[in-house]
Amino acid sequence: MEKKHYKKLVLLLASVSFFLVSCITPPTSELLEDPSPRQNLSGTSNNVSLSLDKTTYDLPMQTMTLHLHNAGDTVYTYGEFFYIEKQFEDKWHMLEIEDSVFDDFTSFDNYGSRLGPEDKADITVILDDYGLTFDVGTYRIVKAFSDEDTGETTWLAAEFEIID
Template sequence: MKRFIIFALILILTGCGKDDPLPILPDPTPDQVIQSVEEGLSLELLEDSYEGPPSEITTIIRNDSSIDFSYGEFYTIEVSVDGQWYMMTYSDAVFLRNQRFKDTGHLLLAGGKARQTFSIEALGLKLLPGEYRLVKSFSTHVDPFYEVSVAATFSVK
């Protein structure tokens, strides 16, 4: 939840210049290496290459660990620029239009899997040709509390 609040504040305080081809934060993300499998959680894209900008991305998330994790509809899209990952930004209105766009609300049981479809269109983004990654976070819902993030890369041609 703390990550969500920080991200929301960054979105509020950050503006993109008119010359920017993509709406991104000015600094690279602090987590340059995020695996697609971490602590038994995995993120798999049904497609990892798109001809033209996708309007949505469908994923399979798996929990091969021995504990349950909570997750929500929230995710981030990052773009590779000169070999570094940058978080893409979008309007705060996204949170008003979709009040379920948060980090919690679902439970991924130990040994379970789920299918999620993420709407790029709902974020008001149009992905230009390039390399991207979708980042998804999960949280334990019992003590000890901690967060795990996984990412899957894809390209737009």
Template sequence: MKKRWMVMVLLGLIIASACQSNSLSTLDEPVPDQKQPSSADGLSIVLEQTEYPEAPDTMQVTLKNVSEDTYEYGEFFQLEQNLDGKWYIVQYSDAVFYQNPRFTNMGVHLQPGDTVTQIYSPETLDLQLPEGTYRLVKTFTHSDPTYTVSIAAPFRVH
């Protein structure tokens, strides 16, 4: 009888851990900037689609600079998940940065008047997005490296 009980407990733990593989790992503390605009200082971010019936393979993101300044950015997007009304940073595996050294916040210039499209792919970052509310946060630097602008595009997975 004890053996059967142990097998049942072990099987339950295996099933529970398999169900949790679809969850994301977030930082313990919410982000300081709970309100993140989709445009600031002449920069804007727009997702082609903001509602997804299932976890998206890719997401098309449009970045626009209507300011008179040049900003620098890269391929990196910070992903945040809304849990109980607060935003938390989704953690990426360190392997993501080794596999794609261009997944950084620098290297590309967004000139005044420019509009660019980037593709964000949760799948290539080993992320499975369960149902929930998220936002992609993009950070830009200015000629003064201590000055940054962050903007966000919210979306939902049903």
């Protein structure tokens, strides 16, 4: 092969390789377009708290354990329901959960369990069950608790980082 053709072939292969590499992107979180309506949430409110087993997780992320604690004298109810948000452009955006998750997990609702005064509970979440896709970034899990006497809902969030 002539030198001239060899150089063109190498240039073509390098260009194609560069193009293919630039097209291959890791999976990214599917975020809802509008920011979450609950931007300012903490991990503790009204004597009930939500925390995680870790604040940093490696990819691929498969499970997380939520720690619940009621430090007060009110009974709170809660369910399996949660949602996860990712911080994007200084705002929290919900990760999309497919409708099929609600069909597959009929217990994925916001009631059914009780957290009495001074009670603690741990919940292990298997993230693959919910079809969630994660990439590197700052996230938080959001969960609702309902005061059994008043029906008032308390929303709590626990933040975590995902690293590669």
